[in-house]
Amino acid sequence: MSSLTYDLTLAGLSVGAAAALSGIGLIVTYRATGVLNFAHGAIAMVCAYVLRGCVVEWGWPLWWAAALTLLVVAPGLGVVLERFVFRPLSVLGGDPARALVASIGVFVLLVGGAALLWGPGARDDAPVLVSADPWGQLAVVAVLGAAVAAVVRRTRFGRELRAIVDDRRLAVLGGVDADRVAAAGWAFGSFTAGLTGVLLAPYVRLDPYGLPLLVMEVVAVAVAARMRAPAVAVAVALGVGVAQSQLTRLHPSGWGEPLLHAVGANLFVVALLIAALALPGVGARDALPRTATARTPAPPGAWLVAGVLFLLPLGFAGRDLHTAVQVPALGVVLLSLVVVTGRGGQISLGQAAYAGLGALFTALLAAGRFPGLPRLPEPAALAAAVVLVAPLGVLTGWPAIGRRGLALALATFAVGVGVSRFVFDQPYATSGLSLGRPAGFDDDRAYYVLELVLLGCALTAVRALRRGRTGRALAAMRDHESGARAAGVRVPSLKLLAFVCGAALAALGGGMLGMGLRAFDPDAYDPVRSLLWFAAVVVLGADSALGALLAAALLVGLDAGTRGGVAAAVIGVLAVLVGRFPGGPYEALRAAAGRLRPGGPVGPTPLGARVRRLLRGPDTGPAAAPVPTGATATGAGPRGNRRGKGTPEGRRAPGRPAGRSAATGGRAGRGARDGPPAPPSAEDASGRPLGEGAAHGVPEGRRRAPAAPEGPPPVPRRTAGSPAVRPVGASAAAPASSPVLTARALYARYGGFTALGGVDLELPAGRVTAVVGPNGAGKSTLFHCLAGTVRPARGSVRFGARDITRMPAHSRTRLGIARTFQHLAVFPTLTVAENVRVGAEQGRVRDAGAVERTLRLLGLDGPVRALPAAGLPTGTLRRVELARALAAGPRVLLLDEPAAGLDTAEVAALARILGALAADGMALLVVEHDLDLVAGVADVVHVMAAGRIVASGPPGHVLGTPEGASGP
Numbered sequence: 001m002s003s004l005t006y007d008l009t010l011a012g013l014s015v016g017a018a019a020a021l022s023g024i025g026l027i028v029t030y031r032a033t034g035v036l037n038f039a040h041g042a043i044a045m046v047c048a049y050v051l052r053g054c055v056v057e058w059g060w061p062l063w064w065a066a067a068l069t070l071l072v073v074a075p076g077l078g079v080v081l082e083r084f085v086f087r088p089l090s091v092l093g094g095d096p097a098r099a100l101v102a103s104i105g106v107f108v109l110l111v112g113g114a115a116l117l118w119g120p121g122a123r124d125d126a127p128v129l130v131s132a133d134p135w136g137q138l139a140v141v142a143v144l145g146a147a148v149a150a151v152v153r154r155t156r157f158g159r160e161l162r163a164i165v166d167d168r169r170l171a172v173l174g175g176v177d178a179d180r181v182a183a184a185g186w187a188f189g190s191f192t193a194g195l196t197g198v199l200l201a202p203y204v205r206l207d208p209y210g211l212p213l214l215v216m217e218v219v220a221v222a223v224a225a226r227m228r229a230p231a232v233a234v235a236v237a238l239g240v241g242v243a244q245s246q247l248t249r250l251h252p253s254g255w256g257e258p259l260l261h262a263v264g265a266n267l268f269v270v271a272l273l274i275a276a277l278a279l280p281g282v283g284a285r286d287a288l289p290r291t292a293t294a295r296t297p298a299p300p301g302a303w304l305v306a307g308v309l310f311l312l313p314l315g316f317a318g319r320d321l322h323t324a325v326q327v328p329a330l331g332v333v334l335l336s337l338v339v340v341t342g343r344g345g346q347i348s349l350g351q352a353a354y355a356g357l358g359a360l361f362t363a364l365l366a367a368g369r370f371p372g373l374p375r376l377p378e379p380a381a382l383a384a385a386v387v388l389v390a391p392l393g394v395l396t397g398w399p400a401i402g403r404r405g406l407a408l409a410l411a412t413f414a415v416g417v418g419v420s421r422f423v424f425d426q427p428y429a430t431s432g433l434s435l436g437r438p439a440g441f442d443d444d445r446a447y448y449v450l451e452l453v454l455l456g457c458a459l460t461a462v463r464a465l466r467r468g469r470t471g472r473a474l475a476a477m478r479d480h481e482s483g484a485r486a487a488g489v490r491v492p493s494l495k496l497l498a499f500v501c502g503a504a505l506a507a508l509g510g511g512m513l514g515m516g517l518r519a520f521d522p523d524a525y526d527p528v529r530s531l532l533w534f535a536a537v538v539v540l541g542a543d544s545a546l547g548a549l550l551a552a553a554l555l556v557g558l559d560a561g562t563r564g565g566v567a568a569a570v571i572g573v574l575a576v577l578v579g580r581f582p583g584g585p586y587e588a589l590r591a592a593a594g595r596l597r598p599g600g601p602v603g604p605t606p607l608g609a610r611v612r613r614l615l616r617g618p619d620t621g622p623a624a625a626p627v628p629t630g631a632t633a634t635g636a637g638p639r640g641n642r643r644g645k646g647t648p649e650g651r652r653a654p655g656r657p658a659g660r661s662a663a664t665g666g667r668a669g670r671g672a673r674d675g676p677p678a679p680p681s682a683e684d685a686s687g688r689p690l691g692e693g694a695a696h697g698v699p700e701g702r703r704r705a706p707a708a709p710e711g712p713p714p715v716p717r718r719t720a721g722s723p724a725v726r727p728v729g730a731s732a733a734a735p736a737s738s739p740v741l742t743a744r745a746l747y748a749r750y751g752g753f754t755a756l757g758g759v760d761l762e763l764p765a766g767r768v769t770a771v772v773g774p775n776g777a778g779k780s781t782l783f784h785c786l787a788g789t790v791r792p793a794r795g796s797v798r799f800g801a802r803d804i805t806r807m808p809a810h811s812r813t814r815l816g817i818a819r820t821f822q823h824l825a826v827f828p829t830l831t832v833a834e835n836v837r838v839g840a841e842q843g844r845v846r847d848a849g850a851v852e853r854t855l856r857l858l859g860l861d862g863p864v865r866a867l868p869a870a871g872l873p874t875g876t877l878r879r880v881e882l883a884r885a886l887a888a889g890p891r892v893l894l895l896d897e898p899a900a901g902l903d904t905a906e907v908a909a910l911a912r913i914l915g916a917l918a919a920d921g922m923a924l925l926v927v928e929h930d931l932d933l934v935a936g937v938a939d940v941v942h943v944m945a946a947g948r949i950v951a952s953g954p955p956g957h958v959l960g961t962p963e964g965a966s967g968p
């Protein structure tokens, strides 16, 4: 090896060793606590300052100061953070959303605190603890790595750590003290952060912003190791360090030179981009900000006060007015986060990049230096910059399609860092780009007026995005992404739209900021700003435009009136505390997570009576009879028509609700389409009023599906005079018409495990098909294959003649296949009526009357319609979900355990509804454990076991009598 190669390798190993330390620390903290510590770099910076303070300012001996910094301050900081920030959050439920916001809050707090305490300027006199010679640093890494491996493998603590990583709840139940493990994880993580900080500080700029960011860039090595294997992190860190160092030897000429130079100087950023964007996302648990986005209505008069406050600076002069000019511009930037994070529910830790691009492009266009475009006057340059930056929103919008939570946070952070390093830090941008203001608005007062006008436009745009169909779809996506897909919302395009609109607004605000400062200043848009702005918007109400304006005023005002760093410190404290405010925005998440309180302001309504009334149509007339929306709108109700022409009642399965037979008798179904209203007292042959029969069909003590049987499933009994149970795959009650939805030879696998082993299923129109079976039989997997949320390994799903095996969930809904969820999927921040409206707006048919009809059908047309879904009782929410599905006008309705969480009366009411829907021609699939409900509504029951359908037939035969089949 030549001596140059050798020297460069040593230099690379030195950098790599520091990165490896951080990687090990980040992984250990993450494994012990589930938190990706965004404050890691800030802790490193604080420790470097503490060591410098002890040695340089107080004259302590280096090794004493190092011992204090690394063995007391750093781990102590970790323990304090665990005890006072993260433990309270884990007590509140261990929500990763709160932890992410809190760790960003800690980052911002430490950075702001450091700026306050030590000033924002860079120090170049940090003491050298270990020489630049890499062997000492490598030795430290090797010792630490070996120690971590030994502790994890051989000690009790390591066993506890592994137990917590495997299953935290189970570990706690097993007696593991999770808090102790978490505290140790934080202490160790902070120790490694401190070590990284003191090792790096002498060789880089020690300042409150630069060092934390530098350390956070090496999160790449932990992500590349999937936040799991410290050894992989060490290998990646050393490899990237050496490669980065060796790249400095290459000197290509032409356009390649600046590129290679940029890459060579930022190889860890390249690694971060690859790890965060190209590798599958880590920590993709559903995180953020729908949690932080519940909208608290602004207090009355708040907008008036805000208006007056924003007009006040017009009376300012000199420096004050010059400073105030930043507020509306920053307000516009923060509004971009309201769109992306508040409304769309997407994390964006890269928003400063778009703001910076807006300013940079405006400056380049106004100076005539933008490649391929002529020099433009300032207003046109700003407009053109917005138009050019908007599509770049896909840089963060694209990763958002497949990533959520931490994975998305990392991806957007990586894009922000990448743009900062590869675009803003380049000579053309750092050499001093001036930026003029539009003609006539040169002085601060006139420019401020112009900014207020632009801010007004931005507010109008944000308001428009919050209202109407798109606004509701965005809120639905934020509240419950799978629920939104099921409602027909095109989630991927909507995410892109949110990020593109966000990028446009950020670019506008960034350009305004640049004009305010009369220059493009790369530091004004560095990635630390992204974190600060994100935290500021979240703590002041991410879905609140007023909150964004307040945040802008606070950020500018606090720093202008005091020492730089106060604003960051205040926002940091608020972000650390935000997850702990009782009744705060996080309540929305709790509701969304299904932990709904058992009672609520609105109790279950007498559904049966409403159905009966609607079937009769006394107050609505025949046109509004209770036919499910889609069928009414299209007139497509083949089954209803067929039955109207005399479907034999004898086909009714034993136990079928009487109400169902009334509906299937042709009265209601035909009435809806053909005009004549059903007789006022719709009764079935037995003379029972409609609706009561359903309750009759569901005995008090409801049967549940038996637990997984030992051995083969029982052979269903054959009753005299009834058809035998059909072989697998054959439909017992096969209708004359072809099925609406057909599954053929479906195979589904999870890894190497076959969950479906060749399932055939047909869902005929006008029939309720039920699938029952023990836990783990594959029912949900089959359901998911039909709904489009699991792609089968083999086999096909057809809707009529159309092959939809590969069609995504939202497209299936738009085609006419609606579904409900086992765990409620409602949109808690939307009202009941808005929930249903989302279904009607995104579904198969666009029918203006669908919302009202469906609300009436489900008994939701009273005062409850105007209440937010959050906090309503489970029974009501099940109806809301069903109403949303029906409002889409489906031809097939898939119900996953629709009776879960319902009481007996609610189940009876549900049975009546399902019966009426089938009577109207809809094809229904019910996957259910409640055998009495199944017996009451199903035409045909399929029994699944071990991924196959093992028996099929009418419920009376497959399930036997209630007594005979009683389960536990």
Ligand SMILES: Nc1ncnc2c1ncn2[C@@H]1O[C@H](COP(=O)(O)OP(=O)(O)OP(=O)(O)O)[C@@H](O)[C@H]1O
Binding pocket: 750, 753, 755, 773, 774, 775, 776, 777, 778, 779, 780, 781, 782
């Ligand atoms: N995401 C997954 N990864 C790995 N295995 C899975 C996954 N989902 C389900 N399985 C396994 O596939 C099998 C079938 O699961 P499925 O949820 O479809 O059964 P099920 O009949 O719906 O059970 P339950 O009534 O408990 O919901 C089970 O053994 C389950 O453990």
